[in-house]
Amino acid sequence: MDVSVDRISEPWGGRTPHGRDDPWPARVDMCLADGVEPEQVERWVQTASILHSDGDAMDVAVKDGRMVGVRGRAVDRVNRGRLGPKDLFGWQANASADRLTRPLVRRGGKLVETDWDTAMDLVTARSRELLDEQGPGSIGFYTSGQLFLEEYYTLAVLARAGIGTNHLDGNTRLCTATAAEALKESFGCDGQPGSYDDIDHADVIALFGHNLAETQPVQWMRILDRLEGADPPRLLCVDPRPTKVARRATVHLAPRLGTNVALLNALLHEVIRSGRVDHAYVAAHTVGFDELAGNVERCTPRWAERICDVPAAAIQEAAEMLGTAERLLSTVLQGVYQSHQATAAAVQINNLHLLRGMLGRPGAGVLQMNGQPTAQNTRECGANGDLPGFRNWQNDEHVADLAKVWNVEPSTIPHFAPPTHAMQIFRYAEQGSVRMLWISGTNPAVSLPELSRIRSVLGQDRLFTVVQDIFLTETAQLADVVLPAATWGEKTGTFTNADRTVHLSDKAVEPPGEARPDLDIFLDYARRMDFRDKDGAPLIGWHDPETAFEAWKRCSAGRPCDYTGLGYGRLRGGSGVQWPCGEGSPEGTDRLYADGISWAHPDVCESYGKDLVTGAPVEAVEYRSLNPEGKAVLKAAEYLPPHEAPSGEYPYQLTTGRTLYHFHTRTKTGRVPQLNAAAPDVWVEVSVADARERDLAEGDLVEVRSPRGAVRGRVRVTDLRPGVLFVPFHYGYWDTPGGSAPDGRTPPRAANETTITDWDPVSKQPLFKTAAAALTLIAKSDGTPSPAPTTTASAPAGTARVRATEGGSPGVRVLQGAAEPWRAAHGGTR
Ligand code: SF4
Numbered sequence: 001m002d003v004s005v006d007r008i009s010e011p012w013g014g015r016t017p018h019g020r021d022d023p024w025p026a027r028v029d030m031c032l033a034d035g036v037e038p039e040q041v042e043r044w045v046q047t048a049s050i051l052h053s054d055g056d057a058m059d060v061a062v063k064d065g066r067m068v069g070v071r072g073r074a075v076d077r078v079n080r081g082r083l084g085p086k087d088l089f090g091w092q093a094n095a096s097a098d099r100l101t102r103p104l105v106r107r108g109g110k111l112v113e114t115d116w117d118t119a120m121d122l123v124t125a126r127s128r129e130l131l132d133e134q135g136p137g138s139i140g141f142y143t144s145g146q147l148f149l150e151e152y153y154t155l156a157v158l159a160r161a162g163i164g165t166n167h168l169d170g171n172t173r174l175c176t177a178t179a180a181e182a183l184k185e186s187f188g189c190d191g192q193p194g195s196y197d198d199i200d201h202a203d204v205i206a207l208f209g210h211n212l213a214e215t216q217p218v219q220w221m222r223i224l225d226r227l228e229g230a231d232p233p234r235l236l237c238v239d240p241r242p243t244k245v246a247r248r249a250t251v252h253l254a255p256r257l258g259t260n261v262a263l264l265n266a267l268l269h270e271v272i273r274s275g276r277v278d279h280a281y282v283a284a285h286t287v288g289f290d291e292l293a294g295n296v297e298r299c300t301p302r303w304a305e306r307i308c309d310v311p312a313a314a315i316q317e318a319a320e321m322l323g324t325a326e327r328l329l330s331t332v333l334q335g336v337y338q339s340h341q342a343t344a345a346a347v348q349i350n351n352l353h354l355l356r357g358m359l360g361r362p363g364a365g366v367l368q369m370n371g372q373p374t375a376q377n378t379r380e381c382g383a384n385g386d387l388p389g390f391r392n393w394q395n396d397e398h399v400a401d402l403a404k405v406w407n408v409e410p411s412t413i414p415h416f417a418p419p420t421h422a423m424q425i426f427r428y429a430e431q432g433s434v435r436m437l438w439i440s441g442t443n444p445a446v447s448l449p450e451l452s453r454i455r456s457v458l459g460q461d462r463l464f465t466v467v468q469d470i471f472l473t474e475t476a477q478l479a480d481v482v483l484p485a486a487t488w489g490e491k492t493g494t495f496t497n498a499d500r501t502v503h504l505s506d507k508a509v510e511p512p513g514e515a516r517p518d519l520d521i522f523l524d525y526a527r528r529m530d531f532r533d534k535d536g537a538p539l540i541g542w543h544d545p546e547t548a549f550e551a552w553k554r555c556s557a558g559r560p561c562d563y564t565g566l567g568y569g570r571l572r573g574g575s576g577v578q579w580p581c582g583e584g585s586p587e588g589t590d591r592l593y594a595d596g597i598s599w600a601h602p603d604v605c606e607s608y609g610k611d612l613v614t615g616a617p618v619e620a621v622e623y624r625s626l627n628p629e630g631k632a633v634l635k636a637a638e639y640l641p642p643h644e645a646p647s648g649e650y651p652y653q654l655t656t657g658r659t660l661y662h663f664h665t666r667t668k669t670g671r672v673p674q675l676n677a678a679a680p681d682v683w684v685e686v687s688v689a690d691a692r693e694r695d696l697a698e699g700d701l702v703e704v705r706s707p708r709g710a711v712r713g714r715v716r717v718t719d720l721r722p723g724v725l726f727v728p729f730h731y732g733y734w735d736t737p738g739g740s741a742p743d744g745r746t747p748p749r750a751a752n753e754t755t756i757t758d759w760d761p762v763s764k765q766p767l768f769k770t771a772a773a774a775l776t777l778i779a780k781s782d783g784t785p786s787p788a789p790t791t792t793a794s795a796p797a798g799t800a801r802v803r804a805t806e807g808g809s810p811g812v813r814v815l816q817g818a819a820e821p822w823r824a825a826h827g828g829t830r
Contacts, residue, residue, distance in 0.1 A: 007031075007814045008678050008807025011085050011660055011791060012213070012221045014816060019230030021201055021362075024222055028081035030815045031088040032061060032069035041068065046572060048078075048495065048503035050146060050488040051086040051663040053370040054216040055497020057576060058083060060091065060489050060508040067091050067489055067509055069812070076575045078196060078501055084217035086663060088814055089675050091489065093668040094509075099470055100484035101513025111472075111482060116514065116524075119481050123438075124528045126464045130435055131163070136414070140167035140425045140434045143383050144441030145175060145372025148493025148505065150548035151518040152374070152383035153555065154540060155440070158522060160382070161406045162531035162539055166414035167434060169385045170378040171442040172370075173422040174766055178337035179368035180379050180386070181763035182346030184607040185635050186354070188600030188627075190379055190390050191560045193353075193592045194329065194365025195578065196499045199223055201363030204325035206236040208349055209260065209335015210369060213244035214660035214792055216498075220244070236318050238263065239335055240655065241685070241726060242719035243793040251318045254721045255308035257653040258642030258770040261341045263315065264348035265639060266304030269296040270319030271355055281357030285597050287627050288634035292351060295636035307639065327363030328356060333371070334657065338769045343762035344612045344637035351634050360594035367498065374495040380561040381552065385419030389559035390599075390606040393419065394620060397603075405555050407533040418617060421764035422448075423757070430457045438466040440518060441485070445474035445740060446665040446732035449755035449766050450708045455741055468521060471667050474732045477740040485518050486511035492545045493519065494571065500578040500589070502563070504571035519545060557582065560592075560599050560606075601630025612637045615761030642770040643758055650772035652690070652725045654704060656751040657768075660792050662730040670735060674807050682713040682749050683788040685726035686775070688797045691717040698800055699781030706773045709753035716786040719797045725773055726794075727751040 005013055007029075016025040032038065044059035057076030061069040070091050074081035103119035104111040130138040141159050143152065152170075159168040172180075180190045187193070199205065199222045213220040226232055227248060237249035238260075246252040255263050271277065272293055282289050301312035301319075308315075322328060330353065336345045350366060358364040370376055382388035391398035393415040403410040420428070426448065428434040437458075448454045458465055458478040467479035476482045490511040496502045511517070516524075523540065531539035542548045546568050556563045562582035571577065577588040592598070599605060608623035610616060612635060618626075627633055646653055661678040662669040669675045684702050691697065700715045704725055711727055720726060729751040733739055738746030742753070754773060759766045788794035789805040796802045 145375035188605030276323035278357030491517035
């Protein structure tokens with residue numbers, strides 16, 4: 001039976017309970033434009049979700065050459081047909097009237113329309129000029145976690161072997177850099193150990209700084225279904241906010257911001273003290289136990305209580321859960337990653353699993369999560385600074401091997417220093433050594449910290465800025481050249497989710513106007529620049545997505561992220577497949593490290609690791625003596641206090657984050673009526689205790705000020721940890737009179753006006769979770785409520801009377817049904 005559901009007010013839909021070790025039942029979610037019946041859909045075109053990292057498989061409905069809806073793919077291992085609210089409604093953004101349809105160039109201070117030849121000639125001419133005058137280090141690339149694998153790989157080749165620059169990074173630096181780094185520190189190599197399937201088997205699921213209900217809503221549905229089924233798992237939630245996860249948790253710890261390492265060290269202390277270590281596993285598969293045990297010896301729950309402001313008894317209870325789990329699944333995200341000791345903390349979660357031997361078995365795994373749909377590809381293709389195929393820049397043999405794949409001299413590939421991370425690329429642009437910055441698929445004028453600084457960097461005359469995007473974002477408004485891109489549904493490519501599942505996304509409709517796929521733009525640039533290999537042949541020999549994928553397969557061969565067993569034909573029609581998928585693993589690989597640690601040997605590892613305090617790279621010889629056999633490294637870290645502590649002037653801790661209904665800087669979700677209506681503007685979350693003390697109430701207009709800047713929003717009083725303020729970071733200025741920045745008519749609205757230019761020393765991920773801030777009342781509410789949703793972590797505290805967030809879904813219909821009737825009645829893909 002098909003049921004119509006308001007998936008704004010009920011974001012996770014109905015339940016399909018399943019017991020431990022039972023398969024997760026399918027449920028097909030569908031959204032169609034009003035007036036379109038399923039049988040009127042002309043084609044269903046296969047793809048996966050683009051507005052988060054879950055990789056939910058779906059089909060796009062096409063009628064009269066237009067997208068008219070989506071439905072989940074019951075056959076897929078990731079979502080078994082389910083879709084989250086952003087998947088169900090987000091496709092409508094593609095057809096927005098204000099899509100970029102022609103290239104723009106800056107003339108007389110204004111962006112004016114032009115043709116592709118003129119725009120690309122300008123970009124090429126400036127590139128050549130800079131290469132001649134200042135060399136490859138004057139050109140930088142800042143990309144995304146939302147393009148496709150084929151596009152990142154092409155970008156990595158043209159930047160590294162074509163231009164020869166070390167300045168290439170993705171906005172994944174803000175998002176998954178710590179995930180990658182923590183995996184490298186512990187296992188010698190990037191690569192997600194666990195699988196989403198572990199949710200079906202775990203008896204304890206621990207979520208560290210991970211608001212799964214809002215970031216990956218479909219996997220939260222999977223947990224909800226387990227909670228309703230037989231033998232449900234116990235949940236541990238570490239989060240200062242009253243998230244939906246926290247509300248369902250067996251144990252919820254809400255530590256003081258910036259104290260994760262202290263809390264985790266206390267948990268490790270308890271696991272070791274209570275004899276819960278799997279010593280056989282530790283002896284067989286790890287090095288560093290004695291140092292770790294020594295480091296946490298004094299980290300008792302009482303010690304951590306003073307630092308974290310969490311009762312020692314609650315820490316003990318959490319440790320008991322972790323220590324007695326038969327099959328433990330941990331997930332980790334931004335509450336850990338966007339802090340000053342991000343990698344140090346994320347590594348302690350890996351340590352927990354190594355101590356307990358909880359890896360490589362059903363239900364026993366770690367998910368160091370990603371936020372963006374294609375962040376994994378940015379990392380494996382080398383568009384995040386690392387070398388493609390998880391090759392080690394410090395290992396000359398790896399560089400030579402890559403040079404062979406590209407048929408260039410090893411010296412062509414910059415490997416004289418660590419790859420430049422995004423924050424440093426912007427620093428170089430600020431200081432003037434980077435003179436051209438090509439930004440693709442990301443909006444740093446809203447998403448990077450300390451926005452007044454970022455705007456001034458991007459606004460410099462001496463910096464030539466190219467922006468490739470689908471809308472005239474805040475960043476595009478500051479560019480010298482704007483290239484209109486095609487997006488998901490308008491181009492073909494593959495992408496890989498947070499649990500290594502590779503999906504194919506086929507082109508469903510034509511892009512608007514003259515917009516082009518990012519791959520075509522990069523290929524056009526490489527052709528115009530006439531990049532050559534060492535034999536004089538074109539450096540980039542591919543010409544479309546499928547030939548680019550085949551080229552990537554050659555680069556990935558024999559590496560941990562081996563794609564050689566995959567192909568477009570194999571990925572079309574069925575479920576996505578988890579890499580590695582190659583000679584020894586033709587069916588793909590559900591879990592890494594089932595047979596021990598495989599990529600930490602000094603000859604094969606992606607990284608020799610870094611000092612967890614300074615971030616200084618460990619040298620090869622040091623790593624070889626520490627870990628000659630290539631085991632997992634149990635790396636200890638001492639707790640260090642956050643860099644910016646509350647003070648008399650700035651008495652609160654400020655944390656930023658996101659909401660279920662939006663993605664990033666709202667460039668897409670802000671243009672979707674249902675999503676925008678659910679969370680139309682910025683707000684400020686204040687705890688019950690602080691609201692009482694400051695006489696604040698729902699809807700009061702306040703200003704949050706840090707030493708960098710301020711943001712204004714209406715108050716929502718929640719069950720947040722006292723002393724903490726929360727502001728969502730999605731809101732910028734493209735839909736305000738200010739355009740790209742606050743002005744006399746537009747109060748500051750972007751959370752990153754307040755955040756600090758500072759980063760974790762190891763992963764270089766900026767700190768968005770630990771600033772100090774002041775709070776000032778601007779005006780008492782005139783009855784206008786806070787625009788915060790009531791359905792999420794921003795739900796009002798207690799019995800406060802606030803109108804509930806509802807969709808009503810104008811313009812579309814959302815249905816939810818059993819898998820088989822849908823498939824029988826409406827057919828398969830294409
Ligand atoms: S919202 Fe946060 S977690 Fe999600 S993709 Fe962006 S940076 Fe990553």
